[in-house]
Amino acid sequence: MSDSSSPRTAPARLPLVDAPHSSALLRSLTGLLARWLPRQRWFAGKGRPLSGLTLVSATELLPSGTGGQTPGLLHLLIRARQSPAPGSDAPPAGDCYQLLLGVRPALPPALAPALVGRPTEGPLRGQAVYEALHDPRLADLLLERLRIPGSLGTLHFGRAQGGRIPSGLPARLLNGEQSNSSVVYGEMFILKLFRRVSPGMNPDLELPLALAETDCDRVPAPAAWFEATWPGTMTEPLTLGVLAPFLVGSTDGWQLALQSLARRTDFTASAHALGRATAEVHTALAAALPTSTLGRPQLEQAAAGMTERLAEAASAVPALRPYRTGLNRAYEALGDYARRGGTCRVQRLHGDLHLGQVLCVPDERGGGSRWSVIDFEGEPARPLTDRRRPGPPVRDIAGMLRSFDYAARQDRAEGSWVESWSRANRAAYCRGYAEASGADPADQRELLRAYETDKAVYEVLYEARHRPAWLHVPMAAVRRLAASPD
Template sequence: MTPVTGRAQPPVARLLMSARPPAPPPAARPPVAPGLTPAESRPAGPGLLEPMLPALGPWLAGRRWFDARYAGAALTARAASVVGEEPPLLLHGVVTAHRPGGPPLHHQLLLGLHPHLPARLEPAAITCVPDGPWRGWRLYDALADGTLLGLLLRTLADGGSGPGPRLERAGRFPLPVGGVPRPLEAEQSNTTVAYGDRVLLKLFRRPEPGPHTEVDALGALTRQRCTHTPRLYGALHSDAPGAEGLVLGLVEEFLPDARDGWEEAVRQARACLDGSCRGVPATGGFTGYAHSLGRAVAEVHGSLAEFFGRTRLTAEDVAEEVARMTARLKEAAEEVPALGRYTGRLGTLFDDYARLAGRGCPVFAQRTHGDLHLGQALHTADGWRIVDFEGEPARPAAERARLQPVLKDVAGMLRSLDYAARTALALAGPESGDLEGTSPAQRLRRLRRAHAWSVRNRRAFVSGYASAGRDDPDCHPVLLRAFEADKAVYETLYESRHRPHLLPVPLAAVHRLAGTAR
């Protein structure tokens, strides 16, 4: 889990199958095929990207959304198209990275082409095009150029043409296109661009063939008129040869005044650890938010169940899932030796889940969020909104699309509340420069307050969930313990790979949960 850790319009451009540089002086103008206009005679297809691949490899390795295991891997161009009639031009492409022993990974690119790159865009420069229609032009990251980002949205709104990205509308809502584009920073596997205060464009940097879990879920919730999720305007698809069927992204409602649930929880937890929160006990603070968040999550689950339905899992279904959970535990313990002492007791929690289903206790599955934590919850003036329905990005697409018990989402949020308390504790400790917290008594007091804050808000979330008329999570302790343990194992592996300094947080949860095994 990753705690996560918002003019005047030029004429609408057409999405072309290809593009060429602006016309040179008449003497140097390239010939046009008989019967075709200059636009129709432009080159097309993945060959547009091939001269640039040697430079794109090192550039890709430095992107946050690029899988580091593929650094130095061979690249092939799958599709390319160009938007624009005159410089700067927007080059949209899909390349595939190949490495021995790993599946090929598609990566979506947004690049700019300009014959004379302005000084303000020099930091985004990638290379000088060595060959092809734009020989001698500068290739750069289009995210740095608001002109190109605006052109992309206007082209999508216009319907586009040719093999580039096209917008498949989710309803009749008009797509506002006049907002000033602004890329958002806190992204890993995706790139999100806010347009003014109304629209978000999310690009899946590692696109996969549809159907896509987030597009399906958000589209269903939009049709259900769910008030706890952003409205979906539409999804981006590719018709380009070699990239047919890829889901490239989506366009949704932007919530500019929303407060990030993770940041709000950590802020209030830290205030309570310091004893400076007002109007609530030092162990409280976030409880009102946690209760209303639980209710919001339950209502989202209800809307998903109403649209997609739900099914009862058989004992064999549960046994297969427990086998996958056990395999994940074994793999994680091989990579994180600190897990080794807990594998037996965590395995017991998983087996308890299988035995319960084997005795005939009903376990229902449905469409869920799939990676629910505080960073996926935004607090607005009219309540909570839940975002990012992709599921855990580290897991295969087929696994993310699988129907799941809703208690897996509940377990994810309970883990996130514990993370918030532990993060607040670290921020309030001696490493933060707070000399007042260096005494053993002060550290012990803060540790107790952090634990109390976590317990109180976890209970408030569960209470809020039950108050919406859904199943009370407290009535299913065996399932909840198993799912929370599975989530903690996932977190342990993630932190070991990406943020080793946070490894003690999930390990503390593993220790606590292992102690509940009989």
């Protein structure tokens, strides 16, 4: 699976927004974007005022036609600087965002909700500027760019060899995503556009490309992608988007788990199969990419980091404070494991594995269904360098175990059935993982318990800040993990 560097048809050289016009363009858009950006669900800096915008790059993918017959498509990378939190001495922070803006003299009624605004000056004066992904014509143009590898200004379009991407597939923008945007093309492909970007290959492109070179078929292989590069100024490109097969008829694991809970049905066969799928992905990643081993210094450092995160979370969430002693026992046990000579293999991981990141897909080969794993981006709030760092497989396993618990806690019914459902599926998942990998997660009890505890502490802090009504979910796990050593 590699980039086709010699396209059969050379891409048209569309005009770029040159340097003199770039400054005028930014001036004309600054006020509009300063109001529009913070309202987008994928904007990461909510709650902190914007202190400035910088235009990183601007490329015309399609110039607007005369007389308004053809909409224009403008690709922007904008760095948004934000004031630090009150009382902080830190310098203003800045994130780089990818924007795709359509340009028309007048918007059709169907596109009115996508309006960003009308500049009163500059090269787009008087034009309607809007979110381009809502416009099927412009979304179709983006697919056409991905069909033919090549470069346009700072943008580079790559494509996997051997695959077929038909033209003219109808575009449908998905709703509900938080940190990215996705467009489905003809129920055949899905394009994920990363909104907040930084230098380095995004794991959601890097890891599926690596897995495509192995025998693992649990992860859809990328069909095309595009990046931004600045020769001589950056060591690595920014991954902007990935086009992958759309898994028609699939249902995510979260919905299936909730259905099982609502109907009071057994889910352990699915959990067991999911454990096997996870192990197959881990095994393939370890074969495709470098691995290493953590010894005593690294494990003791990991335990110290977990202890520090617990202290910070308890400082912010009073409900956590009574359980600090019990939770710290898990981290102390990890330190003892390291001092006894224990080690831990680390490798590339999914990084944010839970029931919403796996799809149950109809299996055309033998009937029934099978699990596929998607969304290798990792936790978007973490720096890209952290998300690309190898880690112990138990970190992914702990994330899935916590997800079973989260699903069970959505069922407000009292009694032991819900608790039994969670325990049974957690155990079945680990059994499936052990059968496929030859390594039982329970054999590394100190590691698994420490990472599950660390994950629960993270969840408490997240829910307290963003979804207080969900705080009871991780707090139930906190009480369990703090009370028992097993």
